[in-house]
Structure formats: C-alpha cells, structure tokens
Amino acid sequence: MIRTRFAPSPTGFLHIGGARTALFSWAYARRHGGTFILRIEDTDVARSTPEAVQAILDGMDWLGLDYDEGPYYQMQRMDRYKEVIRQMLAAGTAYLCYTSPEELEAMREAQRARNEKPRYDGRWRPSLANEPVKVLPDPPAGILPAVRFRNPADGMVAWNDLVKGRISIANAELDDFVIARGDGTPTYNFCVVVDDWDMKISHVIRGDDHVNNTPRQINIFKALGAPLPHYGHLSMILGDDGQKLSKRHGAVSVMQYEEEGYLPEAVLNYLARLGWSHGDDETFSMEQFCAWFELDHITASAAQFNTEKLNWLNAHYLKQADDARLAEETLRRLARQGVDGRGFTDLPRVMALYKGRVANLNELADAAHAFCIALHPAPELVQLHLTEPVRAALRTLSAKLADVAWEAPALSLAIKETLAGHAMKMPQLAIPLRVVLLGQPQSPAIDAVLEVLGRERVQERIGRLLA
Ligand code: GLU
Numbered sequence: 348m349i350r351t352r353f354a355p356s357p358t359g360f361l362h363i364g365g366a367r368t369a370l371f372s373w374a375y376a377r378r379h380g381g382t383f384i385l386r387i388e389d390t391d392v393a394r395s396t397p398e399a400v401q402a403i404l405d406g407m408d409w410l411g412l413d414y415d416e417g418p419y420y421q422m423q424r425m426d427r428y429k430e431v432i433r434q435m436l437a438a439g440t441a442y443l444c445y446t447s448p449e450e451l452e453a454m455r456e457a458q459r460a461r462n463e464k465p466r467y468d469g470r471w472r473p474s475l476a477n478e479p480v481k482v483l484p485d486p487p488a489g490i491l492p493a494v495r496f497r498n499p500a501d502g503m504v505a506w507n508d509l510v511k512g513r514i515s516i517a518n519a520e521l522d523d524f525v526i527a528r529g530d531g532t533p534t535y536n537f538c539v540v541v542d543d544w545d546m547k548i549s550h551v552i553r554g555d556d557h558v559n560n561t562p563r564q565i566n567i568f569k570a571l572g573a574p575l576p577h578y579g580h581l582s583m584i585l586g587d588d589g590q591k592l593s594k595r596h597g598a599v600s601v602m603q604y605e606e607e608g609y610l611p612e613a614v615l616n617y618l619a620r621l622g623w624s625h626g627d628d629e630t631f632s633m634e635q636f637c638a639w640f641e642l643d644h645i646t647a648s649a650a651q652f653n654t655e656k657l658n659w660l661n662a663h664y665l666k667q668a669d670d671a672r673l674a675e676e677t678l679r680r681l682a683r684q685g686v687d688g689r690g691f692t693d694l695p696r697v698m699a700l701y702k703g704r705v706a707n708l709n710e711l712a713d714a715a716h717a718f719c720i721a722l723h724p725a726p727e728l729v730q731l732h733l734t735e736p737v738r739a740a741l742r743t744l745s746a747k748l749a750d751v752a753w754e755a756p757a758l759s760l761a762i763k764e765t766l767a768g769h770a771m772k773m774p775q776l777a778i779p780l781r782v783v784l785l786g787q788p789q790s791p792a793i794d795a796v797l798e799v800l801g802r803e804r805v806q807e808r809i810g811r812l813l814a
Contacts, residue, residue, distance in 0.1 A: 677697075
C-alpha cells in the first residue's frame, strides 16, 4: 500500500515550494490508489500559529489537494512520543544526558579551537556489553536530563533516494543527537520518525533541505526495528532571477496567486512542471498528471520559477474555463471590492466575451464591473470622444435601437446605418460608444457588447451621457 504524507510546519503560509511537495506526494498516492495524509508539525510552539495552520488548510483546499487522513497534529501526539522515548531508554537505544548548556558550549568552543566539527562528545553515553566498561559520572543535582539517541558508532547509513540516487554517509559523521529536551519535549527528527512509522508512510517525498535529517531518521527507524520508508528529496526551486526563491520571485503564499487572479488548475499545472516532465506535454489536467506521475521523471537539478509561463498557463485555462464558473468567481471578486454584481444576470456571457482577452480573474472582474454598474467615464474621455458630431450620431443610433431586434446582426446593421447617415467610419462611433457604455475606449466587438448589455442598459447609459 502506498501511503504518502505532506508534513508542513505551520510557521508561515503555504508557499510554492511547499505546495509542490504536497502536490507530488498527493499525486504519487493518487497514481497508485494509495493514501495521502496531512500532518501538521506544530511542535515548534514558539513559531507555530493557528493562522498558519489555517493558511495551509486554505491553500490545500484552494488547490484541491484533498487528503484521505488527517490533519494530524504533532502536539496531540505527545503521549505517544514520550512512550517511545521510554521504550528506547529501556532498550538502551537512547540514554539520559546531564550535560548543561554551559558545558555544551565549552565543549563546542574547545572543538572549534581544535578545528573540529562541533558535536556532542558522548560523555554520558553508556558502554554496551561488548564495549570496554566506561564509568559515568554521578548525575548532577538540579539538572533535568535530555534524552540522546545512541547513534551507531561506525558503519554507513545509506539509502537509494528516489530523486537523487544513492546517498550514503558515515555514522562517524553523526553525533548522539537529542531526541527529548530536559523539559521532556521531543525534538523534530524524532517526532517525524515516530509519525512516519505509526502512519505507515511508504514514501517520504519532501524538499531536499531535509537530506541532512534523513540519515539520523533512518538510524532511529532501525533502532526501533521499524520498516524504512522510501525517500525522495525534491530539488529546490529557484526564483525567476535564478536565485533562491524570494518574496519577489515566487516565495509567496499560494493564496496570493488566488488573490492575483490565477486559476488553481493553472497553478497546479505549473507546479507539476517544476522539476517533473512528461515528454513535451505542457498543459494537462490533474487527472492526467496523476496517471502519468512517477518519481523517476523528477529532475535532480534545481527547477527555475518562470512567471511568464505561469501567466501563459493561466490565460490558457481561463480561455477553457466554463462561463458559469467564471461568473461565480467574478461575483466573489466583485463582492470583495464591495460591488454587488448579482443584478446582472448575463454575467456568463460577459465571461465568454472576455475570457480569451484577459490575463487573470481580476481583469475579468474589472471588465464585468463595467457591465454590472454604469461607471462614469473619466471627464477627459468624455471630452475627447463625445464631440458634437458623435452626440448627433448617438442620438440617431439610440432612436434605431429603440425597436431593433436585440441580437448582434441587427445591432450591427443599426450601427452601420447610423455610420452611413453621419458619414462616419466605424471607430469614430464605436470608440465613443464604448466610453459611453463601459467607461473605457476598448472592448470586444461593439455589437456583442450591446447584445450582452441589453436594450435597457444601453439606452439608459446613452441617454445619461447625452443628457
Ligand atoms: N515539517 C517539515 C517542514 O515543514 C517537513 C518534514 C518532512 O517532510 O519530513 O519542512
């Protein structure tokens, strides 16, 4: 059974890197009919916030990354971690360490002075039966002991990383790290292992900032006699500028993409291609992605963010999106600006007119705004476009529109007749008409605009400007 998990720490929003990790873990479970689990790693009490938890849940929800189990919260699993710690102490795979912070600092100082890597020197590590007997000092009074993992002294830790290939590291490089602090709180690397074990995670897919944690985690798995998951570490994502992701280049909340008018399917499609490919395919549904997704198609090198490509995908999906859905979305966006567009029932037709012309949902909402509410054109536009000859032509047109059949061909004919009667060319009337009707000189074909606006609104807006 394939079981994957996304395990964010709720210390900030769900950003692009996290969302891609979630997407790949989700897709791998979906691909294999497995289970996808959401686990909130909130043991860093000082930095975890309920707002960040909510931001993660909102981001997952917006992207449609549904989880089959969870969210589990590590803070609710403290008893379980403490239980495993007791078991490890009893089994001798962990031990109490009474080294004070001052002693630790002095130890590191001395190591640095000798040009050595700072590490715990094992002063409280008891000897095993097959090792020379070591006499430990008496536990000092007044110090709450930390619990340290008894890391194997020699040999190698190695795994076949599903993305990066074989990785191995000598145990001698790893020291006996703390798995529970003096106050009893378990530490990060330890909780992850207990969780991945208890939750029967088969594939750990995560960012490669965790590669250094993996050997430690594998050693704990082994000490617990637990089966090892497979590991795949995703390479980092670089910003548009080739540098580490920054706020200006992609390190923003996925919900900011929502605010900026991106469709979730565009963002998902974009994320899927960050470090993964399927031939030359650039646009595909999530269904398609899940059917194709295999870890061996992930590139080990860093992926680079490309805003232009994301914009291209967004335009692509906007064009394809269902008009009624876009209308719903537009109403929500208008409501955020305090505009109630519900009175304009033909919004889906406005969507059809504009969705191939805009870059994002906010532009679509701006276009719709002018249909829903008679906007006052800027005075300079009125002055520039509503000249006396234009006003005369508009009066003629308005008279014709009073009883014309309200459909594009007939409307187009009414405009042409007006043009002929006033010796004008199309733009000379169409542009002022756009200003009158929508408050701006650009729009899709004018007859289509008239048709969608409807007779009443058109006549009312022309009348108001002429008055
Ligand atoms: N909580 C870790 C993070 O947010 C991820 C841990 C993991 O995936 O193993 O970076």
